[in-house]
Amino acid sequence: MKKDSSVLVKLSIFLCCLYFLFNSCSEPIPASKVTDISDIKAVVDIYQTLTDENDNSISVSLYDRKGKMFGNDSVNVTVNGKKIEYKIIQGLYYTKTYLYHTEKIAPENNQYEFQIQLANGKKFFLGSVPSLKLSSSRNIIYDEEASLNNDFSIQWSGLHDVNVLYLSKTVKVNTREKSNVETFMEQPGDTIKIGPAGTYTLKKEKFSKPGETLDILGFEFTAEKTGTMNPQLLNGSSITINGNHDEQANFK
Incomplete structure (x- = not known):
């Protein structure tokens, strides 16, 4: 019974591979x-x-x-x-x-x-x-060289269509072993709905966790819009436009 079950599993995998290969190689509809x-x-x-x-x-x-x-x-x-x-x-x-x-x-x-x-x-x-309204990254105010000992704040204004702020972190991994090689790791951050003007503060207590230290904080001010599609199109049709200002701060 175990042998038959193993054969069936292998056969299923083989058929799935054939299906994938057929669909990948076949030409689109005329x-x-x-x-x-x-x-x-x-x-x-x-x-x-x-x-x-x-x-x-x-x-x-x-x-x-x-x-x-x-x-x-x-x-x-x-x-x-x-x-x-x-x-x-x-x-x-x-x-x-x-x-x-x-x-x-x-x-x-x-x-x-x-x-x-x-x-x-x-x-x-x-x-x-x-189209997206134009704006300048000069309207984004923050300390490019930030201190791990203080809260970190970002201020912005006049960013018009910008409506989302993405935050990401690069941390230095602390190891007990002495080494000349430092290890860094990227981590997913937060997604925050924002307006064209505002302030965001990250408390210093959020900078680091045991075994790691914040090295770089990346923040992406993004403008996202959806448009109008022909209603006769099939479901799932969409039109989107986006643009962003990418910034980062280094922590010491």
Whole structure:
């Protein structure tokens, strides 16, 4: 019985591997079979720097009704009237990513608007999202060289669309053994909802735990927005834009 059970487990693993390999190597659905906007799930991701609205990166991923990514030179996607290049990216284990990608596209009337033309010539509104308002990291005030003996405060103002603050820590691991090599470890921090102006204070008691000492505190002021998609698209369609100011303080 144990031998039969082992064979079944191995057979299941083998079949799963075959399924993964088949799905990874198989080509996407032919573009000619996608005849309407209701046949598509679209995911649009935009990164825009907060100091230059023309410094951006735009990616559009399309999926069929089975959730399989597809794309084709005969399916055109545009943003603000400019065609987005279609790319096939070769990944590991024979996997491929079918992606529409472009960079440095200026928003028009503070907006990114996307259109799609299918292989049969039909054109549809795909989605739109407002551009991010610009702001300066000079409006973020803190001590770049901070003391472990005092509370640490950050003040900011005029960051406009910024609505999330991500905090992360790099700590020095203290060991009993004497060594010339110091060990550092990154730790996940906190995610805090914020407004365009405010103050955040980290108490010195939170700096360290037994066996470790805070070395670097990273903080990322992030602006995140979601836009509007064509309601005829499949569920799961989305359009998001984000940008950030990255800062860090060193502790002694």
